[in-house]
Amino acid sequence: MVISGMGVISACGKNISETLNTFASGRRNGSKVTLLETKLKYPVFEVKGLSGSDGEAMRTLELAFAAVKQALEDSGLEDKLNDFRIGVCLGTTVASQLNDTDFYREYKNTGSAPLHSVERYLKGNLAEAVSGKIGASGLSCTVVNACSSGTDAIGVGLSWLRADLCDIVICGGADELNRVPLAGFGSLGVVSDSLCKPFDKERSGLNLGEGAGVIVIEKEEICRKRGKKAQIFLRGYGLAADAYHLTAPRPDGSGLEAALARAMDEAGIKPSQVVFVNAHGTATPDNDLVEGKVLSRVFGMGLKFLSTKGYTGHTLGAAGGIEAVFTAIGLREGWVPQSVGFEKADDVIGISPVTQKTVISGQYAISTSLAFGGNNSAIVIAKG
Amino acid sequence: MNIAGIGVVFNRGRGVQSLEKALEEGWVPPEDSTYSVPADTLKDKSVLKEMRRADDFSKMACLAAYDAFADSGLGDGVKSSLGIILASAFGPHVTTFRFLDEILDYGDANVSPTIFSHSVHNAAASYIALALGARGPTLTVTQFAYSFHQALIIAQAWLRERRCEYILVGSTDQCGTVMEYICRQKLRLAEDGKIKPFLFSQTPYAVPGEGSAFFLVTEGKTEKRYCSVLAQTVGTPDMYLLDSDGMAGDEKCYLKIAKGGIPVASYTPIFGSMLTVSSFSCAAAALMLKKQRHYASPVQDNPFGANICRLTEEKETESVACVRHNCGIERSQITLKR
Numbered sequence: 222m223v224i225s226g227m228g229v230i231s232a233c234g235k236n237i238s239e240t241l242n243t244f245a246s247g248r249r250n251g252s253k254v255t256l257l258e259t260k261l262k263y264p265v266f267e268v269k270g271l272s273g274s275d276g277e278a279m280r281t282l283e284l285a286f287a288a289v290k291q292a293l294e295d296s297g298l299e300d301k302l303n304d305f306r307i308g309v310c311l312g313t314t315v316a317s318q319l320n321d322t323d324f325y326r327e328y329k330n331t332g333s334a335p336l337h338s339v340e341r342y343l344k345g346n347l348a349e350a351v352s353g354k355i356g357a358s359g360l361s362c363t364v365v366n367a368c369s370s371g372t373d374a375i376g377v378g379l380s381w382l383r384a385d386l387c388d389i390v391i392c393g394g395a396d397e398l399n400r401v402p403l404a405g406f407g408s409l410g411v412v413s414d415s416l417c418k419p420f421d422k423e424r425s426g427l428n429l430g431e432g433a434g435v436i437v438i439e440k441e442e443i444c445r446k447r448g449k450k451a452q453i454f455l456r457g458y459g460l461a462a463d464a465y466h467l468t469a470p471r472p473d474g475s476g477l478e479a480a481l482a483r484a485m486d487e488a489g490i491k492p493s494q495v496v497f498v499n500a501h502g503t504a505t506p507d508n509d510l511v512e513g514k515v516l517s518r519v520f521g522m523g524l525k526f527l528s529t530k531g532y533t534g535h536t537l538g539a540a541g542g543i544e545a546v547f548t549a550i551g552l553r554e555g556w557v558p559q560s561v562g563f564e565k566a567d568d569v570i571g572i573s574p575v576t577q578k579t580v581i582s583g584q585y586a587i588s589t590s591l592a593f594g595g596n597n598s599a600i601v602i603a604k605g
Numbered sequence: 606m607n608i609a610g611i612g613v614v615f616n617r618g619r620g621v622q623s624l625e626k627a628l629e630e631g632w633v634p635p636e637d638s639t640y641s642v643p644a645d646t647l648k649d650k651s652v653l654k655e656m657r658r659a660d661d662f663s664k665m666a667c668l669a670a671y672d673a674f675a676d677s678g679l680g681d682g683v684k685s686s687l688g689i690i691l692a693s694a695f696g697p698h699v700t701t702f703r704f705l706d707e708i709l710d711y712g713d714a715n716v717s718p719t720i721f722s723h724s725v726h727n728a729a730a731s732y733i734a735l736a737l738g739a740r741g742p743t744l745t746v747t748q749f750a751y752s753f754h755q756a757l758i759i760a761q762a763w764l765r766e767r768r769c770e771y772i773l774v775g776s777t778d779q780c781g782t783v784m785e786y787i788c789r790q791k792l793r794l795a796e797d798g799k800i801k802p803f804l805f806s807q808t809p810y811a812v813p814g815e816g817s818a819f820f821l822v823t824e825g826k827t828e829k830r831y832c833s834v835l836a837q838t839v840g841t842p843d844m845y846l847l848d849s850d851g852m853a854g855d856e857k858c859y860l861k862i863a864k865g866g867i868p869v870a871s872y873t874p875i876f877g878s879m880l881t882v883s884s885f886s887c888a889a890a891a892l893m894l895k896k897q898r899h900y901a902s903p904v905q906d907n908p909f910g911a912n913i914c915r916l917t918e919e920k921e922t923e924s925v926a927c928v929r930h931n932c933g934i935e936r937s938q939i940t941l942k943r
Binding site: 261314318320325329336346348349361365366367381383386400403404461462464465467468592593 | 689738739745
């Protein structure tokens with residue numbers, strides 16, 4: 222399937238152009254929390270100056286709308302949405318939860334509370350809201366697979382196209398910075414007090430971020446008929462469960478390995494054809510250890526890989542969408558940025574990410590996502 | 606694809622036998638203001654041995670999924686190719702509110718990691734994978750009106766892609782005190798505990814419910830089989846099951862179906878009002894097709910004279926369509942065939 226449009230917004234840029242500038246500079250825009258009240262001092266990656274955020278819609282929706290708008294412009298579909306069966310499949314975590322503390326505090330204290338935030342929540346199912354906003358007539362579905370939601374939403378979009386349920390699918394993920402995951406991940410002891418260091422020997426946990434990443438995927442014949450040049454493709458998707466633990470990855474990494482195998486099998490490629498991997502790389506001790514070992518086992522010690530969470534923080538349900546866009550633009554531009562935050566190799570992991578802006582040449586790249594509950598996902602993206 | 610196993614957890618118990626018994630017995634009033642799942646129903650030391658700290662949402666889902674797998678008669682050998690798709694309208698919101706309690710009572714830095722990890726939507730699906738040792742793809746989806754329908758569509762696509770050979774697909778939704786408060790503010794709750802699905806009212810009666818219904822589906826041959834789920838609706842069914850439960854607003858739109866002359870039934874008064882009630886209707890329809898038996902509509906107030914199913918009796922039935930409307934805006938249908 223062709224990736225005919227892309228849109229992205231995160232702390233490292235409000236569009237692809239700004240993102241590439243940040244990647245080239247190696248700049249990190251992490252800072253203290255300003256978007257919400259909390260006593261927690263963890264650094265976070267916020268999107269500053271988000272336009273259109275008037276409080277009427279959930280912030281996650283505003284982030285998603287921004288990325289969708291870019292993706293539709295890029296695909297040339299803005300004024301052609303009525304001509305096709307357009308599906309919308311987006312991943313999120315925060316937007317799926319009714320977790321408004323003001324509403325709940327008042328309910329808890331008085332036994333009743335105004336329903337503004339409930340109404341906002343009921344209008345805020347991510348895929349339904351985006352579908353309604355752009356007037357899409359096809360399927361819509363919100364994936365809530367925790368940190369792999371964005372990748373899995375892209376995978377569902379691929380399945381819809383293969384089953385001929387849609388002509389075109391808008392897919393990816395969006396999530397806002399929110400007090401509940403900030404406190405929750407903090408309680409799990411996986412949040413770092415300093416800027417995160419994916420795959421580094423001294424990594425001490427993740428930083429939370431926010432954003433949205435969206436791609437438009439469509440059948441090649443439709444893309445061709447529209448007169449759109451096909452350059453980047455979605456070739457495969459794999460998803461496998463660890464069936465091991467609610468919050469820890471399976472130590473042998475066999476779930477991730479199965480997801481990678483399936484994705485490459487669908488793409489019809491071998492590991493040696495993969496020119497780089499945009500890893501999940503959260504900078505937690507467990508994730509990076511398991512993921513790094515699997516990457517070296519599957520692709521060999523010479524693999525070029527990186528984590529972009531040093532630029533964006535962990536954007537949870539958005540991460541898979543954002544990193545799919547990053548992977549695609551890496552292939553398109555012919556380079557990937559340094560895996561920022563990484564300094565010291567970890568002998569236990571045995572493999573290290575790229576430490577500088579790195580030129581890549583080749584056809585295939587992979588983006589991985591690992592999630593709470595033991596979900597492992599991978600997509601294969603190709604340059605035409 | 607075929608339904609090879611069913612598992613349900615609801616107000617009247619757990620398992621296909623409980624479902625069948627409830628359909629035979631008809632309506633009984635809820636013990637309190639909602640059709641909640643009794644605490645005893647969620648006790649099972651064998652299935653839930655790894656889930657001592659799990660919340661009720663995960664337990665409901667896990668028990669229903671486990672029962673669907675057991676009901677199918679499939680052995681452990683299929684678990685490497687067993688996928689899971691869980692649909693929910695609201696997810697484990699009771700646990701989310703418990704986590705907000707923690708934030709409000711103890712502050713952001715002193716909250717419970719256990720409660721947080723269970724407030725994540727996909728915790729339940731992960732527990733199912735853990736309990737069954739299922740290593741296939743695991744997905745949780747949410748939508749307010751049609752999440753179960755979306756899950757079925759994805760299941761069908763996955764099976765055709767051979768992403769896995771067997772899938773446990775189902776729904777789970779929970780009703781806690783906050784949700785009951787929201788329902789009370791937004792819906793017209795029936796004080797007598799009786800959903801009246803054939804009033805076709807703009808302001809229908811609702812009685813919040815909760816539970817989980819799961820199905821083991823496959824394209825392959827299995828010893829046990831309830832019915833097929835059709836990807837496309839062809840012709841007219843022998844019966845419509847209406848998901849009119851007072852939860853999705855204006856129900857006038859169901860009247861068009863009811864006036865069509867084809868028999869209609871609705872079992873929502875047994876399950877309670879849930880945005881994912883379609884999965885329970887689907888379970889009832891599958892049972893009807895397997896047993897070749899019609900079950901009387903449990904509440905038969907019928908001012909429009911619809912051709913409702915009044916009697917429980919043996920009756921040859923080829924296909925049943927479960928219909929869900931979303932405030933008259935959209936309609937979704939699941940058609941099951943013998």
